[in-house]
Amino acid sequence: MREAFHDELDGISQSLLQMASMVKEALGTATTALLTSDLMLAEKVIAEDIHIDNLQHDLDARSINLMARQQPVASDLRTLVTSLRMSADLERMGDLAHHVAKQARMRYPNSAVPAELTGTIEEMGRVAVAIIDKLTVVMEHRDIVRAVELETDDDEMDRLHRKLISTLLDDNWQHGVESAIDMTLLGRYYERCADHAVSIARRVYYLVTGEYNTVSND
């Protein structure tokens, strides 16, 4: 019975990894759609968000079902509770990728991103995908060294976000308020996505060490 339990627990971990992989794909594709004004790619991300949501529902149902049947204690219970939280973070990251794709679609056939910001958005997309990649390793191997590294990777995202805002505030900004609103929201989507990744990494850190490695996200 305990063995069956751990098989199911492994299955839940695998599903979390699958969610992370889907979110990475969605965010990478959304960024490409945004930067190349590719409507079909944007539509793809928008249409596929439901699969991430469904995976979350399925995963949560399995976690709760497992709690009810097996009544785990201590570290197994903590792992299951943490799974529920991670799936919520990942689902939200999927929503944010979806928002990026919707922004691309809204401005199509124009580009949502003015030329002087394509580099910054490209970097934000790249950093976000790299963060999710590293997060996957953290989740799969309970790698607390990389979990801590993600805090620094997130600093890089914050730096890019500040760079984006200062471009908007520069006297040379000639794309008006509408584009500034778009870019403010896009910047926030990438930044929040990284925040959620850091939050998941902190949960892994806590599972492994029993201690918080945290200042709260703001």
Place this chain on the structure above:
Amino acid sequence: MREAFHDELDGISQSLLQMASMVKEALGTATTALLTSDLMLAEKVIAEDIHIDNLQHDLDARSINLMARQQPVASDLRTLVTSLRMSADLERMGDLAHHVAKQARMRYPNSAVPAELTGTIEEMGRVAVAIIDKLTVVMEHRDIVRAVELETDDDEMDRLHRKLISTLLDDNWQHGVESAIDMTLLGRYYERCADHAVSIARRVYYLVTGEYNTVSND
């Protein structure tokens, strides 16, 4: 033993209500700070966010501890799992109030909100507080009629949010890009706060009916 269990469960529900009350207070105060450029009020909200965070940590620890000791099944387990999720939503709503207060502080002694938007922000603050008020009733009495009503109340928030954005896009907007960025973010904070309230109301609906009353937030 079962009676002690239900006492503890009641205690958790009470703490959730207390969190909701703190969030309502924080958001109302942050809105006043924003509209009256009151630095002391802003600092108060910023300083007190830690109390909401601490209450969440305490509440989650109690929920998990109760799961481990009492091994609830069926509706009691669902209630505890849902408590964990509600506390996460409420904690995030507290963060958003904190963001509003930080925006007030950042522009002090100037006002972060230009005259033509004070009415809209005032309304957004009022609607947000009314939503949290109704949410409290939903949580306390498992009132699914009001839970469903919150969807409509959230539509009102979305309408205000669109009004805010169209003010920014109006040719008469003369406050430049920096203020447009501020207002875009502020609008998003209020809107997200209402989204989280709706999300909690949906959880209550699910607890009571066993069915989802939901399209996913976007």
